[in-house]
Amino acid sequence: MEKTLKRMATMQRMQTTGLELFYSNGYYNTSVDDILKKLSLSKGAFYYHFESKEDFFIQIIQNLLARKIYSVLIEPIEGHDNPLERIEDCFDDALETAVHNEMDFGCVLNNFLTEFRGKDQKIMKHLFDIFSIWEVNLVSALQKGKFNGYVDRHVDCEAAATYLISSYFGVRTLMVGTAPSARKYRFMSQLRMYLKSLEPKAIAV
Amino acid sequence: MEKTLKRMATMQRMQTTGLELFYSNGYYNTSVDDILKKLSLSKGAFYYHFESKEDFFIQIIQNLLARKIYSVLIEPIEGHDNPLERIEDCFDDALETAVHNEMDFGCVLNNFLTEFRGKDQKIMKHLFDIFSIWEVNLVSALQKGKFNGYVDRHVDCEAAATYLISSYFGVRTLMVGTAPSARKYRFMSQLRMYLKSLEPKAIAV
DNA sequence: ACTTTAACCGACCACCCGGTTTGTTTTCTA
DNA sequence: TAGAAAACAAACCGGGTGGTCGGTTAAAGT
Numbered sequence: 001m002e003k004t005l006k007r008m009a010t011m012q013r014m015q016t017t018g019l020e021l022f023y024s025n026g027y028y029n030t031s032v033d034d035i036l037k038k039l040s041l042s043k044g045a046f047y048y049h050f051e052s053k054e055d056f057f058i059q060i061i062q063n064l065l066a067r068k069i070y071s072v073l074i075e076p077i078e079g080h081d082n083p084l085e086r087i088e089d090c091f092d093d094a095l096e097t098a099v100h101n102e103m104d105f106g107c108v109l110n111n112f113l114t115e116f117r118g119k120d121q122k123i124m125k126h127l128f129d130i131f132s133i134w135e136v137n138l139v140s141a142l143q144k145g146k147f148n149g150y151v152d153r154h155v156d157c158e159a160a161a162t163y164l165i166s167s168y169f170g171v172r173t174l175m176v177g178t179a180p181s182a183r184k185y186r187f188m189s190q191l192r193m194y195l196k197s198l199e200p201k202a203i204a205v
Numbered sequence: 206m207e208k209t210l211k212r213m214a215t216m217q218r219m220q221t222t223g224l225e226l227f228y229s230n231g232y233y234n235t236s237v238d239d240i241l242k243k244l245s246l247s248k249g250a251f252y253y254h255f256e257s258k259e260d261f262f263i264q265i266i267q268n269l270l271a272r273k274i275y276s277v278l279i280e281p282i283e284g285h286d287n288p289l290e291r292i293e294d295c296f297d298d299a300l301e302t303a304v305h306n307e308m309d310f311g312c313v314l315n316n317f318l319t320e321f322r323g324k325d326q327k328i329m330k331h332l333f334d335i336f337s338i339w340e341v342n343l344v345s346a347l348q349k350g351k352f353n354g355y356v357d358r359h360v361d362c363e364a365a366a367t368y369l370i371s372s373y374f375g376v377r378t379l380m381v382g383t384a385p386s387a388r389k390y391r392f393m394s395q396l397r398m399y400l401k402s403l404e405p406k407a408i409a410v
Numbered sequence: 411a412c413t414t415t416a417a418c419c420g421a422c423c424a425c426c427c428g429g430t431t432t433g434t435t436t437t438c439t440a
Numbered sequence: 441t442a443g444a445a446a447a448c449a450a451a452c453c454g455g456g457t458g459g460t461c462g463g464t465t466a467a468a469g470t
Contacts, residue, residue, distance in 0.1 A: 159391035170375030190368035
């Protein structure tokens with residue numbers, strides 16, 4: 001698999017700038033030529049390495065997006081005792097990168113999920129797989145927190161995960177407008193309130 | 206303004222089916238010909254009534270989207286004493302239409318906001334204006350609720366509005382996948398929890 | 411009945427995009 | 441060092457898109 005060739009270097013260059021442009025302009029609004037122009041490469045090079053634009057994008061999803069989602073949104077949460085604190089920090093960090101107009105991969109996932117809805121079913125499946133992994137890990141982190149006494153035992157962990165992801169996806173849409181920093185601050189204050197409502201209500205009898 | 210002519214009828218037909226296709230396929234993925242084919246009309250008719258595709262879309266935003274947003278997401282909330290109950294019902298209704306794959310105009314707004322981000326600044330401004338109106342009204346409804354004793358006086362109404370809209374926008378992305386009905390149920394359960402955390406904490410001294 | 415004008419048709423244009431093909435350069439290897 | 445294979449260049453193709461334009465129908469006014 002690991003063809004220690006020049007091949008890999010070029011493919012990775014294409015994929016990283018591809019993701020950049022797909023993220024900022026959208027998949028359908030980014031032509032293959034746009035990516036190649038930025039790299040001073042030609043169509044021949046592209047179609048030598050990739051079957052099609054769709055195949056190219058799917059490889060980006062699996063090689064870049066999936067791994068980034070894991071390292072930024074999943075790995076920081078799992079394996080700790082108190083998931084609520086971890087979730088708060090994780091969201092805070094992710095939104096902070098968003099404030100600085102850097103690539104926030106949660107937002108990337110959200111954008112692509114809306115862009116491909118009802119259009120490219122194949123790509124949609126890959127995107128949704130990534131999302132599912134995130135969701136499952138968030139649910140199990142909450143359940144573990146419940147087991148360890150950091151989350152109230154009446155909390156519906158699946159519902160909480162849905163709500164958390166929803167709010168996160170949504171706030172990224174709002175942050176493209178005016179004063180993203182202020183919006184982040186407001187969002188985080190209410191997120192903390194919500195997370196507090198998940199804490200154990202009283203000392204168990 | 207009101208040219209009681211055939212003009213208006215044709216323009217409205219174009220706009221309604223235009224919104225339908227733009228919503229389900231996206232703006233850039235819907236050609237003018239797609240719309241015209243569905244109406245058995247020709248290019249000549251279209252460009253007789255509208256300057257451009259962009260102008261056409263902006264008119265759709267102002268004539269259809271803005272009014273729908275108002276009647277579905279703003280008007281049901283304003284003018285009542287307890288905003289928390291109204292918000293819950295309003296979101297419930299809106300998501301119920303979403304479950305049935307009908308056009309949920311909040312989702313429409315969310316989709317367009319993500320689709321045009323960084324692309325068409327002119328359209329973006331129009332979309333954001335609509336969003337702002339929604340946000341302002343939600344904030345003032347919460348403040349009024351605070352005044353009337355339905356919302357805790359420590360609540361940051363702007364932050365709460367941000368959080369509510371965020372969660373609403375976000376859940377619509379999740380509902381395109383598996384089991385939208387289940388996701389709606391989970392979302393609503395947590396929304397109720399959050400809204401409860403906005404209620405007055407204790408009887409005032 | 412005749413003219414005017416609003417409403418509409420459909421061929422056409424320039425452009426863009428994904429993809430193919432043919433040919434050239436680089437790089438590895440025997 | 442010769443040749444084969446890998447890596448890339450660039451012209452080209454077919455389909456689609458936003459938009460134009462001269463012409464045609466239908467209605468309205470006189």
